[in-house]
Amino acid sequence: MIEKSLFIGGLLLVFCNFCVGQKSVENKKAKEFDANYRIVFTDPPRKIPVPYSVDAPLLGNGYTGVAISGRPEKQVYYIAKNDFWRLKNGYNESFPAVLGKIEIDIPELTGATYHLEQNLYDAKTYSIFKKNDAELNYCTYVSAAEDLMIIQLSLKGNQKVNGKINLLLPGKNEIIDNPPLDNKFPAKEETGIEEDGIMWISRAFEKDVDIPTQSAISMNILNEPSNTFTLAPGKKVIIACAFSSNFKSDNCVKTVIDRVAVINKSALKEIEKKHHAWWRDFWSKSYVDIHDDLIEKQYYLSNYSMACFSRDKDFPPSIFGTTITKERPYWNGDYHLNYNHFAPFYGLFSSNHIEQATPCIIPLLAQKERGEYYSEKICGIDGGIMLPVGAGPLGIETTRRNELMEKFRHYTKDGNEEEGGLFFGQRSNSAYCVVNMAMQFYYTYDLEFTKMVYPFVKGVATFWENYLTFEDGRYVIYNDAIHEGTVGTMNPILSLGMVRMVMQTAIDMSRELEVDAERTDNWQYVKDHLSDYTYQERQGKKVFRYTEKGTAWWGGNTLGIQHIYPAGQIGLDSDPELLQVAHNTIDVMQRWIDFNGSNSFFPAAVRVGYNPDTIINKMHKYIENTYPNGFQQNNPHGIENFSTVPNTINEMLCMGHGGVLRVFSVWPEKKDASFYNLRIWGAFLVSSEVKNGEVLYIDILSEKGRICNVLNPWPGNKVQVSRNGKKAETLEGERFFFTTSIFESITLKKHN
Template identity: 70%
Template structure:
């Protein structure tokens, strides 16, 4: 310490300036800080039983959607762990907790502007009249279930307002008996002696799992719900949230939390919130010199980070922002793609932690999947899942009296088997393996491999017993490609997913040293599964959707999902097969589709489709959105949040087929940079393309796997350095080298 005290003052200042500049040189902040979600008019699609067009914010547990005119802002409140939980058709769904109404009559006819800063995850609302401006700063704290709302005023005089914490009202319910009912809930709403307002909703009657969610509100320094704002004197409103899954007496917990908060502690909460998001964004980033696509890229990951952090309760098909009770499709986890698609891009973006809730919710379905495998197909130890699922093993489409009365056609046409709604499809469990496989291959995390393996093995068990060995090949009989196409033979989706399941089971078995005696059978299926079927359309050879049955479909993207997410075709594939894949993309043109754009774009990348075309189509896709990133007039919601990040990541850095490629499907003259994209082998990869040339490649190896990479400088020798030391010379079109755990490899010309 004494040595530093003796340094010349000028030198001390220089050192401090350098330290400040180093802290400020944050590429993630510079890149992501440019992007905001901007709303210039009040949302119209709220409350609705599908995707809202409103500003959305959350912390992965609690979600908030903002609506209303300037003079009456309405904050819809929901939680991932607040469902009506009953395994029964049309009787289980994510529910609305309540809403906060902030009324300031003096803002009538004010201008409207809401901006969401993606980097800080704060929302700023600005309402201006001729005489004054009111600014709302809102965020849901990243580190605890607290929402902060600060109201500031600029202008002369003062404005009066009020805050009301409400339970859902008539607008928030669908009531169309006998099919659409309002189910009874136990509710409580009131005010404590010290001015704390609270609400509670619970489902206790005729449910499989009782549930309660609570919220409490406090206006700091006020004992009533009325307030006055003047310049330099902001009003601060705090809300706390909980459920019976998070605390034993969840109502008392939220009352105590808001009662004990003061302005100093709120500042600490805000600082921790900012640090969490800064750390989140520092895990990876891309810079592609395209403001339209880049904004959607970061808006997508912002939204998933806002929605998906509760391991036992992933968000519904519409995210955490539920604004109308009993949303479409019961807001459930639809297992014939919708539940899995939102998470496709999180692994490559180095945010696997956000995808874990999806996988955990599926592990909770294992027992039911084993039941159906044995009861419907006679396969003991297998796993076959129906289409609808909810949290904690709840089955949202289970046959009941309502289905028997109002959906008799489903039963008559064979869509219902035993108690389960399957639509004839056998691949729902295989869809579930997709994200487990991605997590496994991109991390080799032993803890999660141990958790996933029994499920993956169960799905492999189902297929090895369901397939028929016939004339030297395995055939998938009595399956369906699309919902209701019962009884088809070799649907192309299954032919893409079965190898994924068998390969994943094999590799997990090797990694864990378990069930190695079963690998021979799994490999035999891999080697002898039926080939894809083909047809002619528009003068081109394309894939046929089934060998026997449905040949084509006018929308949706099941015709290419054996490519992605099935992963059975890539840049290493046979040229003739790649040509058919190209032809199929050409003929389908499903870039903006009601179902499955999230598969179509990355499938085009996987087969090396023209990158300029992909980016042009992606710009159009990005413009076809509400300001919150949801696709226009597509009610499905969060499934489309994977489309842009996943596609861009694959274009910049691809590990498919066991070969790492940088800028594999990217316009050569379009400069781009990426940092810490995660790829197969548990590698974190960074690189830059500038002036048509790759500047460098840095690879951080987490697990010490062998790395095989397509030479970024074709025809040239490559210089390799390990942890900044040494120099090895490698050459060839494809180069391979061993890595060590936590080793940093840098490749240069």
């Protein structure tokens, strides 16, 4: 085994190769990473607390999230947990909740300058507040190794400052009071101070819920007898906080109190060491170097944010991640199944961050029984799965009909609600659920994962093979909706793409598991005989029509190209005429910065080979339209766009769509770049570099020993294959394929 080292931020980043001879990655120096990829805030956040996307610095460990707000004299840390929800089936009855906040009051800093930086590599936040001869420094991190937060205050200068630290339950600023559209859902709230000065709070939803929830925070101010302090130059105040819930502990209050009670200076060193180790491992999973600091910064910020939000398998991040600062959040902060829930995770598969990607899928499996109910009740299809728009954790349905829906939303009168479920006329939600299951399947070929999700995929395939109408030699989709509320349309282009994806995924999974062989022929027949896409002319160009009958076009959103991505039904191997229509549609839509769909528009452009220079230029404009924390400006939709940059760049550098490995196929000709360990279809980890327009090598690590199919990056030249560091066969042709063994390392170079 060869280890490749990269010093970033003063820490050692280790790349482990599985064999001798794999090409070393061109790595960046520590000072370059620190200078270019630090996230800087020069003004206090303004959009906090709000029931939508905040503009504040974000921290987290995948279980607990923190958003920092306030001016220098009053720093406020908003705390939320992935598993702290009010869980009740019903419209506006279930939502992720605010857990609490920490306020640090230092009145002497009123009028101080504000400067905050986040180091992405070590996942620490540094604040510097200056006034006269005083400079107060904060260093804050949420431990990646356990559910803790550490805040350290230190002072420079010649004067002391006095402060007070409070651990508080949510107040009136954090609770929405908007009758009659928003019911109040009082929580059971408790606070306490132990004899040793440890403070704690607890919130619980226990009455009139389907699943009780409770979460707790404890706070210990090390070496301080109370929550007031005097900080002298050269001294430190250290705050240790612990978090837990009833899903992680039998007595979460006792758990958090006991944990902070034993934290001392020695323990802090071990906590910090484990925190650094986790993030070092996270960043070692993959790497890109495209000589574009703006894009690279957004790339790493996006993956950092998803690492902060997503590790709890039963409780993935909701629309706003774990930055819940006001309850109830927009759209109940739920898992919206007509794209919003799935989009944040798109880029994690190719970035080789599977641990962060998997949680998206787990709550969907818990919806299987309810999906079967709707399939049978509404459509008479036994064994199918058909889901409404809203879901929550542990099988909770967040948009189920109740008195509030009937009285105020009029959904029951507009055909949007069916048998208690809010569908907006769309039949594609359960098919959309299969998107990320399919991605994880094709990117990993993990047999245990496939066994886990196959019953759900099979149920969705069962629904569609029975729901479709066969007429005039083709399958037709009736009574569906392309957009919410466009009830009753025919052959929506999104559903046509999604159904094809579902059928192919069901076929491939069943063959991998060696089950249901008798079903695959019919699934293949359905896919092969599904209606073709329909077309129209706009701006003098032939483009896709959104439906065959019904809605032709839409002024926003990107559903008109989602059969390309994420459904994956058009790519570089598609019929040239179809590819031209796809290009034309991208030209006419121009939805690069869209309220709902930038996360699908950019990768769709890559999948069809759109001009790469244009894609890069549009990405620059897209990034310039974000807050420092990565959220889109004036877009309340939350974390869904954290996939946009990583996913797009990964696809441009290394595409495996359709089972064909392509490196730099949609990349600017004059732009040098390299990447390490990007994951593609077939469970291959790929590294490569292009310089002066020529690909220097391709390194491939085969996790599952599958056949590798490669588009020759050296047209007209033979290719030398090396296996585990030793020269092997020579290949040639526009495309070639070769067998691999499990964990075999393969290098491809132009044959001299």
